Amino acid sequence: MTRLYPVGLIHYTNVAPILDDIELPDTVTAVRGVPTEMNAALLDGRVSFANISIIEFIRHADTLAALPDFSVAVLGAVYSVNLFHRRPWADLHGARIALTAQSAGSVALLEVLLRHSRLNVTLERAEGHARDLLDAGYDGVLRIGDSALREWYDAVGPIHDDVSVLDLPHQKDGLIVTDLAQKWFELTGHPFVFAVWAYRKDDPPPPELLRAMRMARRRGIGHLGDISARHAAKLGLPERVVQHYLWNFRYHLEAPDRLGLQEFADLAVPGHAPLTLANPDTLRP
Numbered sequence: 687m688t689r690l691y692p693v694g695l696i697h698y699t700n701v702a703p704i705l706d707d708i709e710l711p712d713t714v715t716a717v718r719g720v721p722t723e724m725n726a727a728l729l730d731g732r733v734s735f736a737n738i739s740i741i742e743f744i745r746h747a748d749t750l751a752a753l754p755d756f757s758v759a760v761l762g763a764v765y766s767v768n769l770f771h772r773r774p775w776a777d778l779h780g781a782r783i784a785l786t787a788q789s790a791g792s793v794a795l796l797e798v799l800l801r802h803s804r805l806n807v808t809l810e811r812a813e814g815h816a817r818d819l820l821d822a823g824y825d826g827v828l829r830i831g832d833s834a835l836r837e838w839y840d841a842v843g844p845i846h847d848d849v850s851v852l853d854l855p856h857q858k859d860g861l862i863v864t865d866l867a868q869k870w871f872e873l874t875g876h877p878f879v880f881a882v883w884a885y886r887k888d889d890p891p892p893p894e895l896l897r898a899m900r901m902a903r904r905r906g907i908g909h910l911g912d913i914s915a916r917h918a919a920k921l922g923l924p925e926r927v928v929q930h931y932l933w934n935f936r937y938h939l940e941a942p943d944r945l946g947l948q949e950f951a952d953l954a955v956p957g958h959a960p961l962t963l964a965n966p967d968t969l970r971p
């Protein structure tokens with residue numbers, strides 16, 4: 687029997703336009719999980735290909751390569767990578783910040799941003815809703831993914847239909863929601879790449895998988911309305927908000943995204959190995 691190629695999939699709503707309707711070829715076998723689970727699966731070899739946290743791709747640039755045309759990136763606000771806090775950002779010196787165990791990349795981004803603001807804080811792993819953790823004494827709470835999107839909306843909503851995208855709120859009733867991708871944009875003027883599709887250089891993905899991904903992405907972007915409606919119902923959010931959330935992503939790792947990626951790599955992991963962005967066919971023996 688031929689071996690099935692092992693693939694890992696982080697299946698947050700932000701990759702719905704790529705993964706929801708993908709027809710995986712029968713040469714692959716897939717497992718699903720949150721970013722830290724898929725990072726670990728790729729690094730310890732349980733899977734050979736996965737969308738992973740950007741920081742792990744950078745840290746392991748010697749053994750991993752990434753597809754040259756796939757990303758989960760944004761230019762400006764992302765809405766789902768949020769620090770919830772009550773004191774202003776500039777007053778977070780000495781703060782205790784709770785981190786979700788699902789994230790690696792956004793934790794590294796938070797560290798870069800805090801360092802840039804010369805804020806020394808204590809970072810601790812703690813799960814739970816942002817409000818509960820703040821009430822329990824944390825000064826800041828980092829949340830990512832679908833639950834962070836929902837908690838942002840719960841914190842600042844409801845947002846009425848006539849509110850412009852330019853006026854989407856980021857605080858209410860003393861609760862501040864700092865969008866880390868927006869903060870990165872203000873610092874660098876570049877997109878932030880949250881995830882790439884990485885593979886072990888010694889076990890690149892088969893071409894039929896990449897064809898399936900590209901076809902799924904084309905179809906998904908073409909049906910963003912349907913995908914948004916489906917996920918809005920699942921998340922309990924207005925369709926309009928989810929459609930804005932999804933169209934806002936940059937899924938193709940284009941030149942501006944690569945600038946942002948390189949800049950983050952140099953700030954977060956000085957001395958990292960060169961990043962390999964390569965079509966696996968070019969790496970095949």
Ligand SMILES: C=C(O[C@@H]1C=C(C(=O)O)C=C[C@H]1O)C(=O)O
Pocket residue numbers: 696698700721722738739740758764766767788789790791792793830831832834880881
């Ligand atoms: C934009 C997001 O990006 C995700 C954040 C990740 C992380 O923080 O490690 C990993 C994968 C990304 O898909 C999000 O979770 O909302």
